[in-house]
Amino acid sequence: MNPTYILLFVFLGIPALLFGGQYLFARRLRTKKEEVLATDFSATWDAILHQNVPLVTKLPKRFRERLETNIKLFLAEVSFEGQGGVEITDEIRVTVAAQACLLTVGRENKRYPRLNNIIIYPSAFTDSPRSPNFDPDNPTYRLGESWTTGTVILAWDSAKRGAVNIHDGHNVTLHEFAHQLDQEDGVADGVPIFEHRSAFAAWADVFTREYDIQVKKATKGHRSVLDHYGATNYAEFFAVATEAFFEKPKQLKRKRPEVYKILKNYYRLDPITW
Ligand SMILES: [Zn+2]
Structure with a gap:
């Protein structure tokens, strides 16, 4: 092949392909975000907030719309995984997402850039072998964990109890998501x-x-x-x-x-x- 064509491909063709790929990816992300934002905050989700997360229903009106938007985006971006027989329902997803988003609703456009997934156990769980704290000789029972690698783990019975009771000062979901905010720079x-x-x-x-x-x-x-x-x-x-x-x-x-x-x-x- 003519060396000029090879040089042209290296200096113009490859950057064009890379840029084009990035552009398409960004466009697809934007379209997905627009789709999420265009959906209504369903009456079912609203009922879950009233039932399980009374703290959120006390939030001043000016924050309410932003909270609902952030919950929708949060649920589109973060995956949930049930362990120990837990089946992930809208009740679990919305209850957890609402409290995670409550921590960030005061600051516009603030979400959890490191967060990838949330693992839900039915009740207190022992350290996962995947946990940075795992010690096979000394397993400890936990109600929640937050990893710098972008995982939050919650015991659903405690998470629900903590969300429903808003005056006892104990809320494992708020606790673990505060850790996520702390860990955003990679250090707890x-x-x-x-x-x-x-x-x-x-x-x-x-x-x-x-x-x-x-x-x-x-x-x-x-x-x-x-x-x-x-x-x-x-x-x-x-x-x-x-x-x-x-x-x-x-x-x-x-x-x-x-x-x-x-x-x-x-x-x-x-x-x-x-
Ligand atoms: Zn802690």
């Missing part, structure tokens, strides 16, 4: 990604101080609006504080005002007013 350290870098200094300042208080309370067995499990490490402190922020906002603001304020700024939500 209690420091999520901020919209503005300037937010980091205030976060580090408040979290360091408040975590120390939590450790002291847990060590001495003192009562706390935050579960003592939050004294495990900074990542657990963030996840436990998130549960209290949404389920015990009044108590959290009264007892630990700095924690409430920093989470209010991060989530851009003010549950005390709901």
Whole structure:
């Protein structure tokens, strides 16, 4: 073949093919997103929210439409897998998605870029051999897990109970999705990604101080609006504080005002007013 043609193919043909492929892929994604957005939020899904996720029904009206849009996109992007005989139903998908999306609804266009799949067990489960925490000699029972590789695992009985009871400060779904937000930068350290870098200094300042208080309370067995499990490490402190922020906002603001304020700024939500 004429060397000129070969050079033309290398410098013009290959980039054109690559660009064309990318363009078609982006177009297909866009079409799929448009299709998802064009569908209605069904009455069945709405009934599931009312029945299982009362927290969401208290959300101010201005966030409601965005939440429904984000739930639709979330369910189109993330796959669910049942384990231990669980059959994935709309009840499971919508209950989990609604709470995951509640954490991000205050910030426009914010979703879970790392999240791929959600595994649902009927009740407490032992560590999966696929889990980064797996120890065959010492299996532990868990209600939820969140992996930096984009997997969330939930025990459905606890997840449902936690969603229905919105005042006890325990919600495993909010807890695990707070971990997902924390792990978005690849590390579980209690420091999520901020919209503005300037937010980091205030976060580090408040979290360091408040975590120390939590450790002291847990060590001495003192009562706390935050579960003592939050004294495990900074990542657990963030996840436990998130549960209290949404389920015990009044108590959290009264007892630990700095924690409430920093989470209010991060989530851009003010549950005390709901
Ligand atoms: Zn945790």
